[in-house]
Amino acid sequence: MERITLAHGDGGELAHQLIQQLFVAHFHHDAFVKFDAALLSIEKGKLAITTDSFVVKPLFFPGGNIGKLAVVGTVNDLAVSGAIPKAITCGFILEEGFPISDLKRIVQSMAEEAQKIGVAIVAGDTKVVERGAADGIYINTTGIGIVEEPLVPSFQEGDSVIISGSVGDHGITIFAARGELGLMTNLTSDCAALSPMISQATKASKQIRIMRDPTRGGLATALVEICEDFQLTIELSEDAIPIKREVEGACDLLGFDPLYLANEGKVIFIVAKEDEQKVLQAIRSREEGKEAAVIGTVRATEKGQLLLRTPLGTTRRLYRLTGLLLPRIC
Amino acid sequence: MERITLAHGDGGELAHQLIQQLFVAHFHHDAFVKFDAALLSIEKGKLAITTDSFVVKPLFFPGGNIGKLAVVGTVNDLAVSGAIPKAITCGFILEEGFPISDLKRIVQSMAEEAQKIGVAIVAGDTKVVERGAADGIYINTTGIGIVEEPLVPSFQEGDSVIISGSVGDHGITIFAARGELGLMTNLTSDCAALSPMISQATKASKQIRIMRDPTRGGLATALVEICEDFQLTIELSEDAIPIKREVEGACDLLGFDPLYLANEGKVIFIVAKEDEQKVLQAIRSREEGKEAAVIGTVRATEKGQLLLRTPLGTTRRLYRLTGLLLPRIC
Known part of the structure; x- marks a missing residue:
């Protein structure tokens, strides 16, 4: 060779x-x-x-x-x-x-x-x-x-937070592919170009206010950065975040938090409440956006905080990823 | 630490x-x-x-x-x-x-x-x-x-080939800095931004036809590429090529050819014969161009060949660098 x-x-x-x-x-x-x-x-x-x-x-x-x-x-x-x-x-x-x-x-x-x-x-x-x-x-x-048309980030209380699909697929796929701990899954990385889905979404609504791709550091870190950059507060609904059963299972086994696992084909959209369904529909019309979901709301009570409402009704604050999770994920 | x-x-x-x-x-x-x-x-x-x-x-x-x-x-x-x-x-x-x-x-x-x-x-x-x-x-x-003004490469028989200073300084400096073979020199790398000198030269003459920086592969490889790209033939005068005495000494010792050593702060100019002195003067007006020299001529007899006229009056053809000279030079 x-x-x-x-x-x-x-x-x-x-x-x-x-x-x-x-x-x-x-x-x-x-x-x-x-x-x-x-x-x-x-x-x-x-x-x-x-x-x-x-x-x-x-x-x-x-x-x-x-x-x-x-x-x-x-x-x-x-x-x-x-x-x-x-x-x-x-x-x-x-x-x-x-x-x-x-x-x-x-x-x-x-x-x-x-x-x-x-x-x-x-x-x-x-x-x-x-x-x-x-x-x-x-x-x-x-x-x-x-x-052509610069996206000027902005937000209003009540804006919806949408994720274009399940989180953590890339992270767990890479971990499994390394053969460490003998983890076997049928998962594939979500690695995909987002531009077609984004152009679909921006055509459907002129009220998309912020977009971000939650790669290294995962959904939580990307949202913490949005919260800090624009001094807004987001309340996530833990129940609403799409996570594949296999990713959840691997995380339970390995002690990972799926909200901090890398994604390579997902977008976070912050969009006016009234356009939420339009954007969701536009995203879901594409294969890679079929599992899109509204996962949270912009609040104005606190500043710069990412909050997670658990199924038990309690709320806790999320921070940036700290310490090592998975090196060389991308 | x-x-x-x-x-x-x-x-x-x-x-x-x-x-x-x-x-x-x-x-x-x-x-x-x-x-x-x-x-x-x-x-x-x-x-x-x-x-x-x-x-x-x-x-x-x-x-x-x-x-x-x-x-x-x-x-x-x-x-x-x-x-x-x-x-x-x-x-x-x-x-x-x-x-x-x-x-x-x-x-x-x-x-x-x-x-x-x-x-x-x-x-x-x-x-x-x-x-x-x-x-x-x-x-x-x-x-x-x-x-702003695209440089459209062209050439004419009789054009002059100028190098903005001595060749091989970077290559030998890096080699010596590795401490291999115990080579000690007072050389420093020629590593420098070329844009000020180039803007000086292009102001002095509207007849600069081709520019190239002879980095990896050295002066000879860069000139071979020019000859092939534009199907022109260049005859270099070995005597005229500026080489620092220390570089020459190190090359003799190590079996390197200075024409194939990397440079990080030199430009090759191909310029109309009539503007040769203007360009030379413009380059020499800058510290990093003080050793600039006319080193060759464009000929039309053969196509795509780099020829070296030795001090003995013989001529030999030069080719691209082949095989390994110095890895990780830049």
């Missing part, structure tokens, strides 16, 4: 061949000039820019792989900021000895996913480090989007 | 603190919203986009460190494409146990360099991997620039 060598990263003949045969072959696009610097035409407007590195372990898991995750993760950050994703760049750090066949599968996933979303992979870079100085492959993707 | 822990990468409270205290504190800028997604206003025009990951070893070396290199390397790719660098993003992959004081020095260098160049650091990301799954720190930077 062909493997990556240090010479693939030195800018010489082998690096040239790898780029031509793998990256240029898959990421063909007008804007993709030389896997080096790309030129993109834009109309006057606002650019949204976001960057993310991916170090997920294992590299291949049910529902995706590091390449798919690297494309959708960055595209999703753009989408929740109200931007239309246009272009992404990719930087690869490869470990000496990494199988070129695995790299090919990863690159193919990236190309497929980018094409599905309609985003161009416009520039790239490859570095190779010695055996033992990385864990197979790390990928950075940086995304550029155009903001 | 405080060190990076896996919890710094999980998106929770510690990650939040690291981002606030280190990145937001240093990279403060209007466009820098939440170290997550940034918004940038642009006029109608062309965007240039480039990405690069940096895995240089050692992290600190005479003349720079991985942070400075990450900023100038990406800015230079934009500058040689004819763009005015505007914004960069940064993605950090940190190894568990990495000293936070080292991270601070690196981040400070990045902030300083970006400010000097006038480029905004607009978004970032941090991932942490377990001890042994990376070598301290890897940094990806992605750069966005505005192209």
